[in-house]
Amino acid sequence: MxxxxxxxxxxxxxxxxxxxxxxxxxxxxxxxxGGLQSSLSGVVNLDMLNEGRKVIAQIHTDLKxxxxxxxxxxSLSFNDLLQVDFSKNRGLEGAEFSLLRFKxxxxxxxxxxxxxxxxxxxxxxxxxxxxxxxxxxLLRLVREVNQNPNHPGSxxxxxxVSFFRIAPVQISTxxxxxxxxxxxxxQLSQRSDTANGKEPEKPEKTRGEGSLDFYDVVYxxxxxxxxxxxxxxxxxxxxxxxxxx
Amino acid sequence: xxxxxxxxxxxxxxxxxxxxxxxxxxxxxxxxxxxxNSMNAWHSLLGEQLCSETIEVFxxxxxxxxxxxxxQYIADYQLNEWQPVTAASKLTGISRPExxxxxxxxxxxxxxxxxxxxxxxxxxxxxxxKSSRSEDNEVSCSALLMEQP
Numbered sequence: 001m002x003x004x005x006x007x008x009x010x011x012x013x014x015x016x017x018x019x020x021x022x023x024x025x026x027x028x029x030x031x032x033x034g035g036l037q038s039s040l041s042g043v044v045n046l047d048m049l050n051e052g053r054k055v056i057a058q059i060h061t062d063l064k065x066x067x068x069x070x071x072x073x074x075s076l077s078f079n080d081l082l083q084v085d086f087s088k089n090r091g092l093e094g095a096e097f098s099l100l101r102f103k104x105x106x107x108x109x110x111x112x113x114x115x116x117x118x119x120x121x122x123x124x125x126x127x128x129x130x131x132x133x134x135x136x137x138l139l140r141l142v143r144e145v146n147q148n149p150n151h152p153g154s155x156x157x158x159x160x161v162s163f164f165r166i167a168p169v170q171i172s173t174x175x176x177x178x179x180x181x182x183x184x185x186x187q188l189s190q191r192s193d194t195a196n197g198k199e200p201e202k203p204e205k206t207r208g209e210g211s212l213d214f215y216d217v218v219y220x221x222x223x224x225x226x227x228x229x230x231x232x233x234x235x236x237x238x239x240x241x242x243x244x245x
Numbered sequence: 246x247x248x249x250x251x252x253x254x255x256x257x258x259x260x261x262x263x264x265x266x267x268x269x270x271x272x273x274x275x276x277x278x279x280x281x282n283s284m285n286a287w288h289s290l291l292g293e294q295l296c297s298e299t300i301e302v303f304x305x306x307x308x309x310x311x312x313x314x315x316x317q318y319i320a321d322y323q324l325n326e327w328q329p330v331t332a333a334s335k336l337t338g339i340s341r342p343e344x345x346x347x348x349x350x351x352x353x354x355x356x357x358x359x360x361x362x363x364x365x366x367x368x369x370x371x372x373x374x375k376s377s378r379s380e381d382n383e384v385s386c387s388a389l390l391m392e393q394p
Contacts, residue, residue, distance in 0.1 A: 031269070034276065035272055035275065038279055042279040042280065045283045045287070167338075169339055171320045172320060172336075173305075173310060177310075179306055183339050213344065214290075214294070214342070215345075
């Protein structure tokens, strides 16, 4: 009988090679995909971080300058400064947070008021509204400014809001007067299944799972002045004496 | 030198394992560094927020009432000692992200006076409770509260 020279690869050798290649390829692919996902997640997280920081800064500025029109002597409640409307009855979706605030730039106007010698700093209307995003459970946070009633301007601050709340906080401080603040809570999410549109009381506990939580504490300069110094002029914005040249 | 035996030598196998190990570990460290940087950025933001919260509350209270206070606590802000931060404060009602409970905060107040002008220097430091590199993870900020004229 003639023996066969073993120059070729046997079926067993080939199968082992294929199996080994498959194992190495699968692990390499898994590692690559994990790395890619992790890198992508890191980039998205940083993006959310910047977005959240900007949103919080914007709300902080608005609330810091919150005020109400001066109509002579008046009693002021902290809750007068910010109106929260959940009347759409769809949880956070459709919720509106409205306030009046003083402008940043020192634009003083003299309106046709009976007291001609008073200079008033104008108030503008700001509204934060939560809207539904198409094909997602996440919400869109829109800031609407009504400087000119004919041309209201609106800007989308974020389209990945899963929780948002501005709640008043009263802190007992040294002395007889309590301090009032707003406590802002914001949660941004990558995935729509972490959205918490039904429950406006608290965010889902999904930190680190594609969600980032932000918070802030801010007081109104206007309210603080009125609240702390009851016998002083109501504030520097609404009661400045105007002396014509 | 060429080996007579077919198959891999131990040196070749070890070299292959070493190369594979180096590649795997570099990818692993890359992912780990990316995650760590992301977490550091997140923790820095929370740390800054915890500092600015305190400054905001103290600024609202103002010099006059703070200078009259001789307690170790203002609301639930403890002075001069590291105090663990809680996610929700029962006393103040301030609600913070759960992640804030990994921080501790220290608040100090120093009365200042120069040429008859009085002020309080409020300094707030925030650090992670469990951190291997504490020097990198401490955030501080300060504010000068002046006496009302």
